[in-house]
Amino acid sequence: MPSPPPPPDPPDLAHAFPFDPSHGRSLDQLRQVTPPAPPPDFAAFWRPRYGRTVALTPTLIHQNAVGTDALGRRVFDLRFATTDGLALNAWLLLPAQSEPSHGLVVGHGYGVGDALDASLPFTSAALLFPYFRGLARSRCPGIPPEVDRHVLHGIEHAETYVIGGCVEDVWTSVSLLLSLHPALAGRIGYVGTSLGGGVGALALAWETRVARAALVVPTFGHQPLRLTLPTVGSGASVQTYVRAHPGVGDRA
Secondary structure (H helix, E strand, C coil): CCCCCCCCCCCCCCCCCCCCCCCCCCHHHHHCCCCCCCCCCHHHHHHHHHHHHHCCCCCEEEEEEEEECCCCCEEEEEEEECCCCCEEEEEEEECCCCCCCEEEEEECCCCCCCCCCCCCCCCCEEEEEECCCCCHHHCECCECCCHHHHCCCCCCCCCCCHHHHHHHHHHHHHHHHHHHCHHHCCCEEEEEECHHHHHHHHHHCCCCCCCEEEEECCCCCCHHHHCCCCCCHHHHHHHHHHHHCCCHHHCC
8 A cells, every 4th residue: 555645845934034944945855854873972971860860869849739720720839859959940730639640741942931831731630840950930040041041051061061951850850740649650741842842852862751752843953954054042052152162062
């Protein structure tokens, strides 16, 4: 039986960018872009980091009930410990009256606000919305909260780059959700958008406790190609820095 034809390219969309955001590629051509080879020490760097992080006992600093959302879900304001002696703030949504049937960690993008985004319509799940270190409700001394500075924080070395710390924030969030609801083991998912998508891709490469994931317009990806294409936001900040500091982009 022949394979069905590929879906047509979406129609051209109006935009305000001073460049073509498709970079002259059709949807099919974009799907043909293959990732570059990883650095030779990629797994040797990440696997021990994952092991050290998940070996930590999840520490809940506080949990305050703050009411219900429009779908009747119970809303909690959390603060919990992550790595490097830091703490994250988070929102937790729980079903109105029952125990959750599954769990979901939700990773945000740059530009996230302090208010809870309760648009995900899952009323039977435990939804944990952590704020990555240094951003929004997880602001902390030493990490700049501005997008163009946050994305460069510690970029000179893989061990100090803030993005690696954000990956650890994903792992500690999974640990916390499982510590609060152990029955959800094997039924944890992850949703990440933009920054949360890129961080999620790095986290999920080693994370064995997450069964399902959705990454929406994730950042990072094909780093050598990404550094050559016109862009805005955090990506433009990285491009500007790497042009001034050749070699840094090899590990960014």
